[in-house]
Amino acid sequence: MTHAAPRRGELVRPTRTPDVFDERVHTAARYGVPVAFGLVYGYWAAANRRAGGPITGWNLLFGFVTAVVFMVLCIAVAVLAPRLKRELHSLTKSAFAGAAIAFLFNQSGASVLECVALGLAVTAGVFAVFFYRYYTREDAAGNRIR
Known part of the structure; x- marks a missing residue:
């Protein structure tokens, strides 16, 4: 079978996918996602702490304080980590995770050693994934390859 040759001046497909969201959507998501994650995290920590018991005022306060601290730390990591080298960038995000x-596991009543072991295991796994991701998408100077 034969195929028609492409004509001169034919449109070339773009190499990157188009950005369908404008800057306002990205800005809203930059702060909206940590807020949503923080609310879920605070509820989860409060639920772990009460262990199926009744919801009290102190439990609600603990949940909201945990949510606010998580939101602030998540936004700080998201803003500061990309400015670091890829090793520290990966380590910062993995240490936060x-x-x-480990904090959530600690609220369920587990021992400190179990919490530390779980936290280190999660940190190591997340570090491996993030380091591989940044290592394969940056050049030696740390500039992103597009």
Whole structure:
């Protein structure tokens, strides 16, 4: 079978996918996602702490304080980590994830050693994933390859 040759001046497909969201959507998501994650995290920590018991005022306060601290730390990590080298960038994000999981596990009444072991395991796994991601998408100077 034969195929027609492409004509001169034919449109070339773009190499990147188009950005369908404008800057306002990205700005809203930059702060909206940590707020949503923080609310879920605060509820989860409060639920772990009460262990199926009744919801009290102190439990609600604990949940909201935990949510606010998580939101602030999540936004700080999201803003500051990309400015670091890829190793520290990966370590910052993975340490945040490991500490967050270890804190949730600690609220369920587990021992400190179990929480530390789980936090270190999560940190190591997340570090491996993020380091691989940043290592394969940056050049030696740390500039992103587009």
